[in-house]
Amino acid sequence: MSAMTQMGISRRGVLSAALAVAVAGPLAACGGGGDGGGGGGTASTQLVYWSMWKQGEDQQKVLQAALDEFQAKTGIKVEVQWSGRDVIKQVAARLNAGNPPDLTDQDAGTIKGILGKVDGVKNLDALYATTVDGETKKVSEVIPAGLVKPYRSSSGAPIVVPYEIIGSTMWFDGAAHPDWVSAPPKTWSDFMTLLDARKAAGRTPIALDGDIKFYDAYFTTWSIVRHGGVGLLSRAATDKTGATFDDPAFLAAARDVEKLVKGGYVVKDFNATKFPAQQNAWAAGKSPTDLLLMGTWAPSETGPQAASGFTHRSFAYPTVPGGKGNAAAEAGVIGFAIPAKARHADAAEKFIAFFLNKDRLAKISTETKNLTPRSDIPAPAVLADYQQELIAAGDNLFLPYDDAGAVAPEWVSNVWEPINGDFFNGKLDAAGFVAKLKSETVKLHKNA
Amino acid sequence: MTATMTAATVAPAPAEARSRRRPRASDGPLGRGRRRWYWLFVGPALTVYLAFVAGPAIAGIWISLHSWRGAGDPMRWVGLANYRRLWADDIFRTAFLNSLTILAVCGVAVFALAFVLTMALREMRARSLLRSLLFFPYIVSPIAIGVALGLLLDPRGLANATLRSVGLDSLAQPWLAPDRLFSTILVGIVWVSSGFYVVILMAGMDRIPAYFYEDADLAGATPLQKFRHVTLPLSWDVVSVAAVLWVINSLKIFEFIYAFTGTGDSPAPDTRTVPIHQFVITTGGRSPAYLLGYGAAMGVVLVAAIAILVVLLRRVMRRDAVQF
Numbered sequence: 114m115s116a117m118t119q120m121g122i123s124r125r126g127v128l129s130a131a132l133a134v135a136v137a138g139p140l141a142a143c144g145g146g147g148d149g150g151g152g153g154g155t156a157s158t159q160l161v162y163w164s165m166w167k168q169g170e171d172q173q174k175v176l177q178a179a180l181d182e183f184q185a186k187t188g189i190k191v192e193v194q195w196s197g198r199d200v201i202k203q204v205a206a207r208l209n210a211g212n213p214p215d216l217t218d219q220d221a222g223t224i225k226g227i228l229g230k231v232d233g234v235k236n237l238d239a240l241y242a243t244t245v246d247g248e249t250k251k252v253s254e255v256i257p258a259g260l261v262k263p264y265r266s267s268s269g270a271p272i273v274v275p276y277e278i279i280g281s282t283m284w285f286d287g288a289a290h291p292d293w294v295s296a297p298p299k300t301w302s303d304f305m306t307l308l309d310a311r312k313a314a315g316r317t318p319i320a321l322d323g324d325i326k327f328y329d330a331y332f333t334t335w336s337i338v339r340h341g342g343v344g345l346l347s348r349a350a351t352d353k354t355g356a357t358f359d360d361p362a363f364l365a366a367a368r369d370v371e372k373l374v375k376g377g378y379v380v381k382d383f384n385a386t387k388f389p390a391q392q393n394a395w396a397a398g399k400s401p402t403d404l405l406l407m408g409t410w411a412p413s414e415t416g417p418q419a420a421s422g423f424t425h426r427s428f429a430y431p432t433v434p435g436g437k438g439n440a441a442a443e444a445g446v447i448g449f450a451i452p453a454k455a456r457h458a459d460a461a462e463k464f465i466a467f468f469l470n471k472d473r474l475a476k477i478s479t480e481t482k483n484l485t486p487r488s489d490i491p492a493p494a495v496l497a498d499y500q501q502e503l504i505a506a507g508d509n510l511f512l513p514y515d516d517a518g519a520v521a522p523e524w525v526s527n528v529w530e531p532i533n534g535d536f537f538n539g540k541l542d543a544a545g546f547v548a549k550l551k552s553e554t555v556k557l558h559k560n561a
Numbered sequence: 562m563t564a565t566m567t568a569a570t571v572a573p574a575p576a577e578a579r580s581r582r583r584p585r586a587s588d589g590p591l592g593r594g595r596r597r598w599y600w601l602f603v604g605p606a607l608t609v610y611l612a613f614v615a616g617p618a619i620a621g622i623w624i625s626l627h628s629w630r631g632a633g634d635p636m637r638w639v640g641l642a643n644y645r646r647l648w649a650d651d652i653f654r655t656a657f658l659n660s661l662t663i664l665a666v667c668g669v670a671v672f673a674l675a676f677v678l679t680m681a682l683r684e685m686r687a688r689s690l691l692r693s694l695l696f697f698p699y700i701v702s703p704i705a706i707g708v709a710l711g712l713l714l715d716p717r718g719l720a721n722a723t724l725r726s727v728g729l730d731s732l733a734q735p736w737l738a739p740d741r742l743f744s745t746i747l748v749g750i751v752w753v754s755s756g757f758y759v760v761i762l763m764a765g766m767d768r769i770p771a772y773f774y775e776d777a778d779l780a781g782a783t784p785l786q787k788f789r790h791v792t793l794p795l796s797w798d799v800v801s802v803a804a805v806l807w808v809i810n811s812l813k814i815f816e817f818i819y820a821f822t823g824t825g826d827s828p829a830p831d832t833r834t835v836p837i838h839q840f841v842i843t844t845g846g847r848s849p850a851y852l853l854g855y856g857a858a859m860g861v862v863l864v865a866a867i868a869i870l871v872v873l874l875r876r877v878m879r880r881d882a883v884q885f
Contacts, residue, residue: 327826385735387711518848526827526846538739
């Protein structure tokens with residue numbers, strides 16, 4: 114009988130939750146409206162901002178301070194909601210109802226993949242032509258064009274204004290390996306020499322949290338970009354015939370990665386632990402590892418666990434003979450976007466131009482230890498190596514999974530990640546990896 | 562499933578109403594008054610039911626016949642294409658088999674364990690305390706359990722350290738390695754779920770008067786005979802309710818596996834269940850695919866599977882109630 118009572122309670126619970134939503138919905142809808150501003154010519158007196166950051170995060174503190182200053186200086190009343198990483202999904206739901214927030218932010222690939230795909234964000238070409246608050250430079254003059262090139266609307270206008278750059282690079286302890294700081298391995302053969310030397314010293318030099326396929330795929334993505342150039346992987350992901358996988362770059366890349374996986378260079382049991390066990394062990398010196406191919410967030414994620422004296426330094430993924438992407442660097446951005454139908458879009462644009470001011474944006478570097486898109490703001494010390502890598506790459510930049518996450522999300526979840534898992538778990542060799550990618554890609558497109 | 566069960570209890574009402582609506586000679590003012598009041602009383606409940614249970618269920622079926630990304634995207638009619646696609650989707654087939662494996666393998670284990678524990682607990686003194694302790698894993702957030710087990714089962718974690726310390730080095734395994742992960746998940750589900758069914762079965766068995774057992778003792782019955790001839794027949798109705806609950810709950814298992822396989826990106830196909838795969842192709846994963854029509858088709862198939870299994874199970878387990 115207790116089961117029946119429990120079912121009764123849970124049903125009632127669901128009902129009251131549903132009622133609460135029904136009641137809260139219209140109330141929340143009232144919040145945004147009222148003063149009419151926006152596109153009507155008169156300036157808005159209100160700004161509704163839903164953020165990817167959560168209360169207490171460093172970025173949240175920096176943004177909150179800027180919002181307070183903005184409200185005090187302009188008289189525009191700011192309503193902010195610190196929603197967390199799922200914010201774009203929440204904004205997408207509100208687009209349908211017609212009352213989205215005026216301003217939001219997230220990883221630009223996410224914005225493009227979710228909102229951009231349904232024309233749910235405003236074109237920002239006008240904003241790029243306005244001047245940054247308190248300066249003489251235009252927005253387009255402080256934000257490198259290469260960074261925002263991938264994020265365009267169907268009409269070709271930019272849809273995101275970045276304020277933070279993230280990317281992946283090869284991390285190591287600069288204190289333990291000063292020779293890698295002064296002379297980092299440049300080519301694949303330099304890299305293999307380095308790995309062999311470490312292996313001979315009894316180490317498994319590569320640390321990897323293999324339960325996260327995204328981290329396995331850092332290696333395959335980088336290798337494919339190095340051999341075949343930026344854009345090849347996402348072209349292959351969307352090629353219904355699968356013929357793109359016949360490009361010799363795929364097999365060459367897979368052979369390189371296979372050497373790492375099968376050559377005993379990757380830490381033992383890398384696929385039988387749970388993130389962040391391996392990266393923490395790497396930083397703490399508790400595993401015989403030296404290298405971590407990881408995002409620019411590695412110093413902040415592993416910093417608290419790091420052994421004393423550990424100095425985060427990085428070098429670029431090695432180049433390959435004849436590679437078409439040898440000059441490329443991985444760089445994604447986190448930035449602002451203005452949802453279509455936003456009622457106070459003018460206020461949102463005003464805030465973006467306000468926040469991009471050098472002194473305000475510099476706090477992203479000094480207080481959150483992240484890289485900003487402005488080259489006149491110095492990088493935090495741990496990201497200085499990565500900034501050099503980025504400057505050398507110019508606008509030859511690529512995104513995680515070479516942007517396949519935005520152009521072919523189902524392919525990423527059901528083809529790319531599982532097959533990378535099988536490859537790293539030793540179920541596929543290099544040729545098998547490429548062959549399976551090809552056949553599963555064809556199958557996915559046939560069924561879709 | 563709640564929907565199906567509610568439907569079953571509500572369905573007779575309109576039929577009854579129809580027969581009453583037909584005017585009869587004996588219908589006096591009282592009858593007419595009753596008819597008026599009937600809808601007044603039934604109305605609110607029916608409205609709530611239609612709006613929050615029947616409506617979303619029908620909408621789910623409707624969406625499953627479309628291609629739709631949700632937010633701001635016009636729905637495009639595709640007929641049964643989503644269902645044909647399910648048929649051709651290898652990952653869905655794996656997920657469906659995984660769900661059935663959990664239902665069957667974990668089901669046998671959970672009920673066997675629950676019966677054994679129930680029998681053992683029946684004769685113990687601190688049984689209500691023990692019962693609470695057994696129920697404990699069921700209360701703790703599955704996410705927390707998933708994370709804790711990850712630490713426990715780490716190759717250098719407590720589980721392997723304990724095995725090594727007692728000399729059983731050969732048994733120490735990388736429990737979370739891809740080939741072993743699903744088996745580890747099965748064991749975890751049994752551990753998490755058993756307490757709940759122990760509590761239900763014990764509630765049923767507590768009603769059995771002690772003199773049946775005393776009589777069995779006098780007749781020299783073994784514990785197994787007591788179970789077969791006293792406990793099982795006299796708690797059969799509770800066992801069958803518990804079995805139905807298991808069918809429903811086991812096919813819906815989501816959070817435990819999700820927490821266990823890592824929330825960073827999409828769980829590997831070998832470890833997906835239907836709800837996990839449904840999540841991955843809709844709003845889950847590192848880059849959500851938003852195939853909401855396809856996801857709805859999976860939901861329809863899952864509900865249909867549950868309904869069929871529950872009906873079959875009720876038939877198989879139907880017995881005349883023993884009066885006592």
